[in-house]
Amino acid sequence: MTPTQIAAIEASFRLVAPIAEPAAAIFYERLFTLDPMLRPLFARTDIRDQGRKLMQAIGFVVAHLRRPDAMLPAVAALGARHAAYGVNPAHYDTVGQALLDTLAEGLGPHFTEEVRDAWAGAYALIAGHMIEAAGEARRAA
Template sequence: MTPDQTTLVQDSFRLIPPIAEPAAAIFYEKLFALDPGLRPLFAGADMHAQGRKLMAAIGFVVANLRTPESLLPAVAELGRRHAAYGVRAAHYATVGTALLATLEEGLGPHFTPAVRNAWAAAYGLLAEVMQHAAEAPARAA
């Protein structure tokens, strides 16, 4: 990610807190529409609480984009935890698509092509770190 992309992600995320709850609901609606097979990963989950966790995780990432020494170990741990929940490499593309579609809907005209590219770069980096961490135990075995 470039410094300009980081700024775009951080600036655009400031518009999210007032719409955090509906944005989280939209995200999961889009996620399950794209891949209904993901729904069982959330069986028994309180989706309102799950939405709050999602928004908190995104907020942590956005706040720490300029401090990779803080961000990347936490993201790697998140990847390991998600692997234990049953998340597989193929799911990351679906999550990225749902995230970008949610941001587009939530940010409306503020979701410019440059903002889209910045969020795609941020998600791509995070997904790569998470997948690498999730695969690490399998490689070590």
Template sequence: MTPADIQLVEASFRLVAPIAEPAAAIFYEKLFALDPTLRPMFAHGDMHEQGRKLMQALGFVVGNLRAPEKLLPVVADLGRRHAGYGVQAGHYGTVGAALLATLREGLGPHFTPEVAAAWEAAYALLSAVMLDSAAPAQAA
């Protein structure tokens, strides 16, 4: 990610943070529309709490994009935990698509092509770290 990408992600997330609860609901609505087979992974959880955790995780990520030494170990651990929940490599593309669709809806005209590209770069980095860390967990 470039410094400009980081700045765009930070600035756009400041617009999302005040609408965190509805943004999380939109995210899961889009995720399950894209892949209904993911819904059972959340069947025993409180979706309100899950949405809160999602937004908290996004806030942590955005807040630490300038500190990869702090961010990347946490993201790697997240990848290992998600492997334990049954998340497969193919799910990452679906999650990324749901995230971008949520941002597009939530940010409206502020979701410019530059903002979209910055979020794509951020998600590509994070998902790569998560997938790399999940691989040993899935092989075990």
């Protein structure tokens, strides 16, 4: 990721952070609209609590984009845990789309093409590490 992309993500996340709870609600609504088959993965989950965890995880990633060596091990561990929850690699595309849709709605005119591309790039990086760690966890099981 370039410094310009990182700066775009940091600036846009500062606009999202104050609306974290509604943004999380929009994210999960969009996720389940895109793929209703994902809803059972959250059957025993308090979705508001899950939304807080989601926003904390995104905040962690944003805070560490300039130090990927400090972030990527935590992201890999998250990917391994998600494998145990039944998340498979195909789900990551849907999650990425739900994230971008949520950002578009939440940021409105601040969701420029530059901001979208930066978030898409960051998500691809994170998802790739999570998928790889999930695969390793499945092979080790």
